[in-house]
Amino acid sequence: MTRPAxxxxxxxxxxxxxxxGVRxxxxxxxxxxxxxADPARVAEVQRSAEATAALFRAxxxxxxxxxxxxxxxxxxAHRPGPEGAPTVLxxxxxxxxxxxxxALWDSPPWEPTERGERLYARGAADDKAGIVAHLGALRxxxxxxxxGVTVFVEGEEEVGSETLPALLAQEREAxxxxxxxxxxxxxWDIGVPALTTSLRGLVRADVEVRTLTHAVxxxxxxxxxxxxxxxxxxxIATLHDDAGDVAVAGLHAGPAADVDYPEARLRAxxxxxxxxxxxxxxxxxERLxxxxxxxxxxxxxxxxxxxSNTLVPHARAKVSMRIAPGDTTENAVACLRRHLEAHVPWGAELTFTVTDGGEPTQIDATGPAYDAARSAFRDAWDGTAPVDMGVGGSIPFIAEFLEAFPQASVLVTGVEDPDTRAHGANEGLHLAEFERVLLAEALLLTRLGA
Structure with missing residues (x-):
């Protein structure tokens, strides 16, 4: 028998x-x-996992x-639910x-410091706030x-989740x-929640040209x-047309949600x-x-x-290409290679080496779980309905989850806002928004149970 939400x-x-306590x-x-990413801090990554495990064990x-x-x-970490209840990962x-x-930080990066409405430190938002958001909702x-709840806290997302597919296969049942x-x-903004429903994929490649065997x-x-x-x-100049659109033929593009992005906010x-x-x-x-x-x-x-005053014999560039939802890294690599081979000037020797990539994601955000999420967000943000948001960056592991668990409803949420500055100096968590995130997740879990 279900419980009232x-x-x-x-x-x-x-x-x-x-x-x-959550703070x-x-x-x-x-x-x-x-x-x-730092081999010298492997022990710190292990210590972080142990500290995280201790929190949920408690x-x-x-x-x-x-x-x-x-x-x-x-x-x-796992806690079973009542018989017949859904399980949420x-x-x-x-x-x-x-x-x-x-020197670029206004306060020490490893000492959380509150200034104004934010808590500043590396990981204060991305993604240790995500960990404690789950923890706080459960409390x-x-x-x-x-x-039923399973908590899964990964330890290599910031280096591309290279072993995640193997880990998902290894722990599929759990x-x-x-x-x-x-x-x-x-x-979407301070005071405006969002569900992320699309993310671009990524292809990175090294492109080298050689015109001489040695400098002359x-x-x-x-x-x-x-x-x-x-x-x-x-x-490089052939990669965009005069308007600034990517000129590589064969890449996918699609429509985006009708969301206004004001000029002043965009510049800021x-x-x-x-x-x-x-x-x-x-x-x-659409462009983003x-x-x-x-x-x-x-x-x-x-x-x-x-x-020196010599002709440079070879030069190399790192090309970073974001690919639209609906495309694939296989197609994007083939299109980029074809373009470069067709446009390399003056018979120069071209070397094209793919260094890494990740698939784009498009989520069909319909169904009961998404309805529960939207209502939870609306109530946590005092009546403001969530925006279905795209993200121009890439989180390739989401595609891994969709492939590993095709029957599951995947909700992509988070604690960040446009001024979080994740990955940069002065990364900060907006504390009032964080409280709304905690409330929204607790509401989501109780409504999924009901």
Whole structure:
């Protein structure tokens, strides 16, 4: 027999009771330097997993730390629900990005510091707040939890979740669920919740051109022999048309939700210089969410300081391409390779090497679980309905979950907002929004149980 769902008025006093402890737990987790990309901090990643496991063990859950071969430690915690109740998988990750230059932070990156409406530290939002959001919701519900819950906290999301497919296969039975809540995205704005329903995929490749077997004098041979930098520059210039749209033929593009993105907000959040003009055509959100994008994120060439007066024999660029929902990395790689081979100038030798990638995601956000989520968000945000939001960035592991558990409803939520600055200096969690996230998740769980 199902239990009646708890109301927002039932849960708000419970939120006030658990919030101080949840905040302490978040700050303790943030102080652990669990940078999965840093081999020198492997022990910190392990310590982070153990601290996470201890938090859920203290809630009476059956907890273990596991990993796939060669992977970072992940935490799986389980609490069975009443007979016949659905099972909900709650995902987050405990590893974080490197903190970068400490001088760019206004407070120490590993010491959580409250300033204004935010708590600043590396991982304060991405994604240790996701961990404690799950923890806080479970504490709020206590014995009134009417669903089975499995908590899955991964330890290598920030380095591409390389062993996640193997881990999902290894732990398929333990992680099977009717609903999967992935707390690793964000909301549309302060005071406006969102469900993420699409994400672009990623292809990264190294593109190298060679025009000479060795450097030669620019005066003796310039004007006849092309140098590699000019050659690479001309090749890069073919990747966009005059409007700034990606000119690689065969890539998918699609429509986006009818969401207004005001110019002032766009400039503030993007950090665009005052005179910078936008590139591409279509609506703002189409260009950010459902059309391909292509950037050069690195360049190997001689430095200006101390450069010799010779023709550069070879040059290399890192190409980062975001691919639209509905496309595949296989198609995108083939299209990009074809374009480069067709446009490399002056017979230069081309080397094209794919370095990594991840599939795009399109979620059919319909059905009872999504109805429950939307009503929970609306009540937690005092009547503001959630936006169905796309994300221009990539979270490839979501496609892994969709493939591993095709019958499950996957809800992509999160604690971030447009000024969270995840991955950058002064990453910060908006504390009032975090309270709404806690309330929304508790409401979601109680409504799924009802």
């Amino acid at each position: 708890l109301t927002p008025d039932d849960l708000r006093p419970r939120l006030a009771d658990v919030l101080p 302490r737990d978040l700050e303790d987790l943030v102080r652990i330097e669990s940078v999965s 809630e009476g859950m059956d907890v273990r730390i596991t990993s796939a071969e060669g992977g970072a430690p992940a935490v799986i 709650l995902y987050a990750h405990h590893d974080v990005q490197p903190e970068g230059d400490h 709020m519900l206590g014995d009134d939890l009417a669903v 992680l099977a669920a009717d609903v999967i809540v992935i707390a690793d995205s964000g909301n 004098h620019s005066g003796m041979w310039g004007g006849l022999v092309p140098d590699a930098l000019i050659t690479l520059s001309r090749l 959040e993007s950090g665009a210089a005052p005179g910078t003009q936008w590139i591409g055509t279509g609506s703002v959100v 969410w459902t059309k391909p994008a292509l950037s050069i994120t690195g360049l190997d060439a001689p430095q200006v300081e101390g450069a």
